[in-house]
Amino acid sequence: MALIATALLAGCGSGGDKAQKGDAKRGGGGPPQVGYVVVQPTSAALVTELAARVTAFESSDVRPQVTGIIRRRFFTEGAVVRRGQPLYEIDPRLYRAAANQASANVASAQAQAEAARILADRYRPLAQIEAISKQDYTNAVAQARQANAAVAQTRAALETARINLRFTTVPAPITGRIGRSLFTVGALVSATQTDPLAQIQRLDPIFVDIQQSAADLLSLRRSLASGGVVPATARVRLKLEDGSDYGQTGSVEFAETIVNQETGTVTLRARFPNPQGLLLPGMFVRASFAQAIDTSAYLVPQQAVSRDPKGNATVMVVGADNKVRQQTVTAERTQGRYWVVTNGLKTGDKVVTQGLNAQLRPGTAVRPVPATAPQQVAPPKQGEQPQGQGKAGGTGNGGGAR
Structure with a gap:
C-alpha cells in the first residue's frame, strides 16, 4: 500500500509539471503580431x-430674310444637314422681277451717262475757242458726273435685288442635326417674324x-x-x-x-x-x-481607418515603444482603395493595417511587422499542439495592405 501511494503521488507530480509546462508554452506567445505600413506624403487629386x-x-435658328410664301422644303426632319445646303424655297417671282427691273435701270443709266460724257467732250474744244460760254461746258461736265453717279446707284439697287432673290432659297447656316419644321409649305413667312423656320444643333x-x-x-x-x-x-x-x-x-x-x-x-x-x-x-x-x-496628402488603406462614436476618422499607429495609440485624422474622401488623409499623420508613421481586432486597444504592446511580410509557419514540436500563428492580421477585420 505504501508503494502504491508513493507511485500515485509521483504520477500526480509529474502530470502537474507537464501541465505547467504546457500552460507556459501556450501562454508564452508574447504580444500580438500586427502588420503596418509606413506612410509617406504623396499626390492626391x-x-x-x-x-x-x-x-x-453650336445652335442656330433657320430664319427667312425676305417675305413670301414657302413653295418647297428640301430636308427631312431630324436629319443631318450641311452648311449651305438649301432647306426652303420662298416664292421667287416677285424678287426675280425686281432684279430684272434693276438690271434695266442700270442699262438706262449707262446710256444716259454715255450721252452726257460725249456732250462734255464736244463742249471742251468749243469752250477753249470761246464758241460757247464756259458755263455751258461746266454744266455739261456736271451732267456727265451725275449720270455716272446714277449708274452706280442703279448697280447697287441691282445687287440688292439679286441678294433678295438669293434669299428666296433659305440655306443651312451651320452643319448639324435639324429639328422639326415649324412652318409648312404654303405658309407666309417674313423677315421680321419672331419664330424660326427650324433649328439646327451641332x-x-x-x-x-x-x-x-x-x-x-x-x-x-x-x-x-x-x-x-x-x-x-x-x-x-x-x-x-x-x-x-x-x-x-x-x-x-x-x-x-x-x-x-x-x-x-x-x-x-x-x-x-x-x-x-x-x-x-x-x-x-x-x-x-x-x-x-494635393501634394502633401497621405494615402492610407481603407481597412486601417475606422470611425469613433462621434464620426471622426481614427487609425492605430505603432509608437517607438511598440505600443499602439489611436490617432484622429482628417479623411474626407477616398481614392481607389485608399483614404486620402490630409491631417493627423506625419511622415514615417507606422499605421496598423492588419491585426485590427477587438483586443487591440490603445496602449497595447504589439509585435509589428511590415504588412507585406510573408506568413511564418513552423512545424509543431513533438508533444505540442499546433498553434495558428499565420500572417499578421489573420484575425483582423480587414484585408492586407498592398
Whole structure:
C-alpha cells in the first residue's frame, strides 16, 4: 500500500509539471503580431462631383430674310444637314422681277451717262475757242458726273435685288442635326417674324455646363495660393441620369468670370466627344473631375481607418515603444482603395493595417511587422499542439495592405 501511494503521488507530480509546462508554452506567445505600413506624403487629386447640364456645341435658328410664301422644303426632319445646303424655297417671282427691273435701270443709266460724257467732250474744244460760254461746258461736265453717279446707284439697287432673290432659297447656316419644321409649305413667312423656320444643333462635339459654388471655387483658389496644392489638367467624367457612366472623357474649356446672382454659382464649360449622339441638349448629368492636386496628402488603406462614436476618422499607429495609440485624422474622401488623409499623420508613421481586432486597444504592446511580410509557419514540436500563428492580421477585420 505504501508503494502504491508513493507511485500515485509521483504520477500526480509529474502530470502537474507537464501541465505547467504546457500552460507556459501556450501562454508564452508574447504580444500580438500586427502588420503596418509606413506612410509617406504623396499626390492626391482633389476630385469634385457637381451637377451639370448638356448644351449643344453650336445652335442656330433657320430664319427667312425676305417675305413670301414657302413653295418647297428640301430636308427631312431630324436629319443631318450641311452648311449651305438649301432647306426652303420662298416664292421667287416677285424678287426675280425686281432684279430684272434693276438690271434695266442700270442699262438706262449707262446710256444716259454715255450721252452726257460725249456732250462734255464736244463742249471742251468749243469752250477753249470761246464758241460757247464756259458755263455751258461746266454744266455739261456736271451732267456727265451725275449720270455716272446714277449708274452706280442703279448697280447697287441691282445687287440688292439679286441678294433678295438669293434669299428666296433659305440655306443651312451651320452643319448639324435639324429639328422639326415649324412652318409648312404654303405658309407666309417674313423677315421680321419672331419664330424660326427650324433649328439646327451641332451635337458632336458637345458642351457640358457644370455649376460650381462660388464659395468652393474661392476656397480652391486660396488653397492654390497658399501652396501644397497645384492645379490639375481637368479631365471630366460623366454619370448619366440612369446612373451609368458615360464612356468618353472630356476637358474643361473655360470658367465664366461672373457669378450667377440667383444661384451663387459659377459655370464651368467642358467639351466632350459625342459620336453616338448619346448626349442630348438639356440633359442633366453628374460631372466629376480633379480641379487640383494635393501634394502633401497621405494615402492610407481603407481597412486601417475606422470611425469613433462621434464620426471622426481614427487609425492605430505603432509608437517607438511598440505600443499602439489611436490617432484622429482628417479623411474626407477616398481614392481607389485608399483614404486620402490630409491631417493627423506625419511622415514615417507606422499605421496598423492588419491585426485590427477587438483586443487591440490603445496602449497595447504589439509585435509589428511590415504588412507585406510573408506568413511564418513552423512545424509543431513533438508533444505540442499546433498553434495558428499565420500572417499578421489573420484575425483582423480587414484585408492586407498592398
